[in-house]
Amino acid sequence: MKLWLDPGSINCTCCQDIPGCRNVPKEETDPIVDAVCAKLQSRSAVGIKKYGTTLSGNAATVKEKLTHIQEELMDAANYVEWLLQDYHSYGVAPAMEAIKMMEKEMAQDKLGYAASESVLKGDQK
DSSP: OOOOOOGGGOOOTTTTTSTTOOOOOGGGOOHHHHHHHHHHHHHHHHHHHHHSSOSTTOOOOHHHHHHHHHHHHHHHHHHHHHHHHHHHHHOHHHHHHHHHHHHHHHHTTSSSOOSOHHHHHTOOO
């Protein structure tokens, strides 16, 4: 028999604040998904602090939003290429070190939110 928890007792930080979140049996939570949720919440907090607004409060146009997504995906493609070149040239260890360095830089907010402040604040170009 599965024990169903009330929404206030769910340990996942990403779903406890979502209105209408369905109760999930505790034994069915996924620690990987929980970790991703925690990182999403952390990135959101960084963005709110840095730009003074949430994504939902951002007045950017659809074109500006698409441009921002494109820039982020291009950055991601560059990081993948960087890691692949390290992996092919030197093996797994340097690639893993590069991943650790990128995670550290992202945590310090040196990476991410790569689009200009005007796009993120919703200013017209």
